[in-house]
Each structure stands twice: as structure tokens, then as C-alpha cells.
Amino acid sequence: VKMVVKEIRMVLLNDDLLRCLFFGESVNIAQLFSWQLVCRKWRDLIRTSCRVLDCSDFTEMTDEQLLFLLRTFSNVASVALASSLLTSDSLMHLADHCPCLTRLALQNANRNFFGAESARHYGRMGHLAWLSITAAHGTSCAPASQALLDILRQLPHLKVLRVRLPSKKYEPEELLELPVLCPHLESIDLGYSVFNAETAVAVATAYGAQFQGLQLGNSLVDDEGLAEIAAQCPNLERVGLNSCKHVSIPGLTALGVHCRRLHKVMLDGLPVGNDAVRAILGPESDNPHPLWLLSLNFTRANNEALRILAARAPGLRALNAWDLDLSAPDESSSLLSLPEFLDRCPLTRLAISHPSLRSELFVGGTPETQRRGCLAAVPHVALGHCSADATDALVAAFDLAPLEANTTPVSFESVPQAWRDAVAQQWAVPLHLSERWHALPSVPWRPCLTSLLYHAPNTDALCEALARSCRETLRVLSLSNTALTDVGGVRLACLSRLTHLNVSETAVTDVTLAALAGGPQLEQLLLAKCNNVTSAGLEALLMQQPRLHALSLGSCKGLTSLAPLLQYGSALRDVDLRDVSDIDTLEHLFQIPNGQGPAVLPQLRVMRLSVMKQLAQLVNRVPKERQRGIQFSIGEMRMHRPGGSFLAEFL
Numbered sequence: 001v002k003m004v005v006k007e008i009r010m011v012l013l014n015d016d017l018l019r020c021l022f023f024g025e026s027v028n029i030a031q032l033f034s035w036q037l038v039c040r041k042w043r044d045l046i047r048t049s050c051r052v053l054d055c056s057d058f059t060e061m062t063d064e065q066l067l068f069l070l071r072t073f074s075n076v077a078s079v080a081l082a083s084s085l086l087t088s089d090s091l092m093h094l095a096d097h098c099p100c101l102t103r104l105a106l107q108n109a110n111r112n113f114f115g116a117e118s119a120r121h122y123g124r125m126g127h128l129a130w131l132s133i134t135a136a137h138g139t140s141c142a143p144a145s146q147a148l149l150d151i152l153r154q155l156p157h158l159k160v161l162r163v164r165l166p167s168k169k170y171e172p173e174e175l176l177e178l179p180v181l182c183p184h185l186e187s188i189d190l191g192y193s194v195f196n197a198e199t200a201v202a203v204a205t206a207y208g209a210q211f212q213g214l215q216l217g218n219s220l221v222d223d224e225g226l227a228e229i230a231a232q233c234p235n236l237e238r239v240g241l242n243s244c245k246h247v248s249i250p251g252l253t254a255l256g257v258h259c260r261r262l263h264k265v266m267l268d269g270l271p272v273g274n275d276a277v278r279a280i281l282g283p284e285s286d287n288p289h290p291l292w293l294l295s296l297n298f299t300r301a302n303n304e305a306l307r308i309l310a311a312r313a314p315g316l317r318a319l320n321a322w323d324l325d326l327s328a329p330d331e332s333s334s335l336l337s338l339p340e341f342l343d344r345c346p347l348t349r350l351a352i353s354h355p356s357l358r359s360e361l362f363v364g365g366t367p368e369t370q371r372r373g374c375l376a377a378v379p380h381v382a383l384g385h386c387s388a389d390a391t392d393a394l395v396a397a398f399d400l401a402p403l404e405a406n407t408t409p410v411s412f413e414s415v416p417q418a419w420r421d422a423v424a425q426q427w428a429v430p431l432h433l434s435e436r437w438h439a440l441p442s443v444p445w446r447p448c449l450t451s452l453l454y455h456a457p458n459t460d461a462l463c464e465a466l467a468r469s470c471r472e473t474l475r476v477l478s479l480s481n482t483a484l485t486d487v488g489g490v491r492l493a494c495l496s497r498l499t500h501l502n503v504s505e506t507a508v509t510d511v512t513l514a515a516l517a518g519g520p521q522l523e524q525l526l527l528a529k530c531n532n533v534t535s536a537g538l539e540a541l542l543m544q545q546p547r548l549h550a551l552s553l554g555s556c557k558g559l560t561s562l563a564p565l566l567q568y569g570s571a572l573r574d575v576d577l578r579d580v581s582d583i584d585t586l587e588h589l590f591q592i593p594n595g596q597g598p599a600v601l602p603q604l605r606v607m608r609l610s611v612m613k614q615l616a617q618l619v620n621r622v623p624k625e626r627q628r629g630i631q632f633s634i635g636e637m638r639m640h641r642p643g644g645s646f647l648a649e650f651l
Contacts (some may be wrong), residue, residue, distance in 0.1 A: 353385055355385045539563075542568035576608040
């Protein structure tokens with residue numbers, strides 16, 4: 001596909017770049033390094049035009065590696081990091097080499113990202129307007145309120161704040177300083193159980209009309225407080241009300257009346273039904289509601305909610321309906337099937353689950369919908385329990401007839417001129433461009449199923465359907481605790497782009513592992529409680545899967561030896577060995593040969609064990625130099641001591 005960027009004509013090597021440019025997918029650093037091999041001019045263009053640096057897949061990045069990347073891509077405006085090995089020096093590098101930085105996302109943040117020294121580095125990022133910090137599990141820092149306020153004192157121009165700290169010891173009174181420290185904030189998300197009713201109302205009232213997002217999950221906010229927030233903040237776009245037990249229809253009605261720009265609403269766990277959907281959408285009008293995401297998990301809504309959304313919010317793109325009986329029609333209307341709903345609201349994300357789901361929910365719609373299956377155009381699907389009579393209709397929903405548009409390359413000439421100009425100027429494409437792509441029917445492209453979480457009957461038939469229709473698109477598949485057997489397991493080898501597979505608690509055997517060995521290049525494979533898997537099958541798999549870095553073998557009773565890990569598991573970084581009795585092999589996993597080559601499992605960073613007996617048997621055998629820097633998980637307890645001998649210290 002030929003294109004002209006800054007008067008330089010070049011040929012792209014693959015379609016990954018087009019997806020990132022026009023469909024809003026993230027640009028990761030591995031893709032950038034592969035693209036820069038085209039030619040010198042292209043390499044220089046990449047270096048100067050790259051605006052988004054996504055390193056969230058590099059969980060072992062060091063400060064030196066980050067410094068190299070920042071020097072290479074000097075005009076980066078958005079950075080995402082997820083390495084637990086970074087120190088406060090990484091913040092210094094960001095401040096020194098990213099003068100245009102406006103967005104910063106930090107996952108697995110350790111204690112080095114908090115404190116007075118780190119706060120000074122944040123203060124040197126003068127243009128930072130969007131900050132997201134998710135602390136690593138077990139990170140200890142100052143009291144949550146104090147640690148947060150130390151950072152915010154250095155960022156007076158911040159507009160969006162999202163922080164997840166391990167401690168819930170927030171002092172609501174201290175949060176009243178937020179409007180003073182950050183007068184330009186438009187969105188606040190500090191997690192659940194943070195705000196009380198008085199603090200939430202005071203903070204929202206202080207910001208007034210500029211406020212656009214607020215997370216109130218699991219707080220004590222009631223209808224009166226929510227009504228006051230809605231009246232003072234008419235431009236709210238994102239509201240989280242998960243598990244707010246004191247919120248009911250009057251509060252939601254006030255929210256719908258005053259806030260006409262709502263596009264993301266979370267109502268999980270509220271004791272409300274279909275009336276909540278009507279209330280959120282507000283008074284009826286000729287213009288469609290801008291609602292984009294609605295979460296109704298564990299509420300009392302039913303099929304009538306689909307009818308309301310189809311009529312009032314045709315722009316809806318994500319719906320969470322876990323534990324909702326969508327096949328139960330309202331007394332005043334007939335059943336609206338899922339295909340009919342998807343014809344009006346072309347979703348990109350869908351989550352449904354209920355034991356009473358019937359086959360009627362999955363049939364109907366236009367002839368085009370019937371031809372391709374009702375879930376053909378939903379890229380991300382999570383589907384749980386349903387009744388037995390819905391099995392055939394459910395499998396048919398995934399048995400897609402491949403669309404010609406799915407196999408036809410997207411032509412650059414078919415993209416509107418305005419987008420071509422934007423690409424030519426600065427590589428600047430909105431992060432969520434795919435949300436607006438549906439408004440351009442002239443372009444021959446439709447989304448395809450890329451991730452599926454499935455927990456329903458007739459799993460083997462589903463695998464057959466996926467192998468026929470989604471072999472070039474599906475990347476993430478979870479079939480844990482289903483009736484999957486080798487009949488369907490061997491068909492998974494046809495999914496050429498599959499990278500993450502979960503078949504835990506199923507009846508698969510070595511036959512499935514042998515088929516997967518010659519199939520897609522997996523990165524993560526979960527086999528927990530697969531009792532029919534043996535060491536021979538594990539060896540056959542590991543021999544031909546060099547990219548596999550996460551493997552779960554917990555409670556696999558058929559595994560008598562973990563010896564294949566010693567020989568073929570050099571790339572493994574995360575291993576689950578809970579309830580494994582082969583202590584001798586566990587000892588060998590940590591051995592450092594004396595001048596005879598590298599250590600066994602040199603990339604190992606996370607090991608999951610189940611009982612203290614395993615740990616006690618290991619502690620006296622494992623050299624201390626191999627214990628450093630490895631994170632152990634014992635049951636639900638996770639501990640990390642990167643600087644010392646954790647095992648001996650813990651015991």
C-alpha cells in the first residue's frame with residue numbers, strides 16, 4: 001500500500017501500521033523498531049513523528065533501556081511504563097528528555113515512584129496533563145492521602161488523575177485540598193471506597209462545570225448528594241457508581257436530567273432495574289444520547305434494557321450485562337434478540353452471562369447478520385453460563401461466514417482527506433479512533449472477533465466454528481472450566497494469531513498439547529487442573545514454543561516430573577507450580593551451573609507456590625543469589641524483595 005507522508009513515497013511492510021494509524025490501536029515499541037528498518041528517511045521520520053511510546057509489555061525494562069528509548073524518540077507526548085525494575089531515575093529521564101510529555105501511565109509502580117524526591121521529578125514535567133499510577137501489589141509507601149498530595153503539589157496543570165494505591169487509608173478531609181492543588185482537574189478516579197458523601201459533594205462542587213469524570217464506587221453517596229453533584233457538574237461524561245447501595249432511581253434521574261453528555265456509566269451492583277437505564281438517558285429528545293459504555297453487571301435489568309438502549313443510544317459500543325437475564329422480555333413488549341440489538345448498536349465489547357439465557361436471544365436480525373453470525377462484528381466478547389437449549393444457537397453466533405471486507409487490505413486512498421492530512425502532519429491520531437470509525441461506511445472494513453471469554457456448553461463445537469471463521473483474527477481465548485476435550489482442542493491449532501490461551505480445568509490431554517506445539521506461537525498458556533496432561537505432552541509443547549513466557553501448571557495431577565522445564569523453559573518468566581510435588585525439580589530451577597553455561601530459567605521473575613511446605617523444602621537448597629529479584633506468590637499472598645534474600649528473611 002503506497003502512501004505519501006511529508007512528500008516521501010514509501011512502501012509499508014505490513015498492515016499493522018495501517019491499523020495503528022486508522023483504527024486507533026496502540027503503537028508499541030517493538031513495531032516501531034521493525035518499521036524503522038525500511039530506509040533512513042523512514043527511520044528519521046519515525047523518530048521525529050512518534051508521539052505515543054507504549055512500553056507496557058516490557059515488564060523488565062531498566063532505567064538505562066528507558067533512557068535509550070527516550071533519546072531515540074525525542075518528541076514523545078504519551079508514555080506508558082509497566083516495569084517493576086524502574087527507579088526514581090526513570091522519572092528524572094522523563095523530565096530531562098520529554099519536553100512535550102503530556103500523558104504518563106505507570107503500572108506496577110514501586111515505592112521509588114512515591115516520596116519527596118520523586119515528587120520533585122514530577123514537578124519538572126511542566127506540561128503533564130494526564131497521570132495514571134497503579135502501584136504494584138505489596139508496595140508500601142506513605143499514607144495514601146499524603147503520598148498522593150505530595151505528587152499533586154507539583155502538578156498544578158493536571159487535568160486527568162487516575163491513581164490506584166495499595167493502601168485504602170485515605171483521609172477524606174485531606175482530599176478537600178484537591179481543588180486548591182490542581183484547579184484544572186477535569187476527571188478524578190482514586191479507586192473504590194475513597195470518597196465519603198460530604199467530600200465527594202464538596203470536591204465536585206468546587207470544580208463545577210469543568211468537571212467531566214468522577215469515580216464514586218463503593219462510597220456512601222446517596223441520592224441527595226448525587227443530585228447535587230449532577231446540578232453543579234452538568235458536563236460530567238464519566239461516572240462510576242459501582243456498589244453505591246444508597247443510590248437509587250431519584251439520584252440517577254437527576255444525573256440524566258442535568259448531565260446530557262454522559263458517555264461512560266458504571267452501575268454494577270446497584271439494586272435497580274430497567275428504570276435505571278431510562279433515568280440515565282434522561283428526557284427523550286430527537287437527538288440520540290452520546291452514551292458509549294454502560295455497565296449493568298449484577299443489576300435487575302432484563303431484555304427491556306436492550307430495547308431502550310437500541311432506541312435511545314444507537315452509538316453504544318460497550319455493554320456489560322453479567323448475570324442479567326436478557327432473554328426475559330418485559331411484560332409490555334416482545335423479546336428483542338441480540339442480533340436485532342447489534343444491528344442498531346454495533347458493539348465492540350460485550351459481556352453477557354446468565355443460566356437462563358435461551359436460544360431465542362441469539363437468532364433473528366437482518367439477513368446480513370444471519371449470514372455472518374450475530375457476534376461477527378464484536379471484537380471482544382465475554383460469554384458465561386447459559387441454558388442447554390441455547391447451545392446450538394450460541395455456537396451459530398460464532399460460526400461466521402468470512403466477510404470479503406475482512407480479507408481485503410484497507411486502501412489509504414479510501415481514508416478521508418482530513419485523516420490523511422493529520423497523518424502527514426504529525427502522526428497524530430486519536431487514541432480511540434475506532435469508536436468513530438463506524439460513522440464512515442464508505443471504507444470497506446469491519447471489526448472482527450479478537451478476544452473471547454467463553455463459559456458455556458458445547459465447547460468443542462465452538463472451537464470448530466472459531467477455526468473456520470476466526471483463524472486470522474482471534475488472539476485471546478479463555479475456555480477455562482468448560483466441557484472442552486481434545487476434539488475441540490486440536491482445532492485451536494488453526495488459530496494462527498492466538499497468543500493467550502486458557503484451558504484450565506478442562507479434559508484436554510497431550511493430544512491437544514501436541515497440536516498446539518505445531519500451531520500458533522503462544523505467549524501465555526494456562527493448564528491449571530488439567531489432570532490428563534503429562535510430562536511427555538509438556539515436553540512436546542515447550543520444544544516448539546520459544547515465545548512462551550507464562551505457563552500455569554498448578555494442580556496438574558498427571559505431571560510426575562517437571563524436567564521439561566529445565567531443558568526447554570529458558571524463556572519462561574511467570575510459572576505457576578502450585579500443588580506440584582516434584583521438589584527435586586523445583587530445586588534445579590534455581591541452580592547456577594559452575595562455569596557450565598547460564599542458569600536454568602534465567603528469565604524467571606514470578607513463581608507461584610501453594611503451601612509453605614514447598615517453600616520450606618526449597619529455602620535451604622536454593623542459592624541466595626538466585627532468590628534475589630524473583631517474586632514469589634504463596635496462595636493469595638504476593639511478596640517481592642528485589643534487593644535481598646527474601647526467602648530466608650521471610651522464614
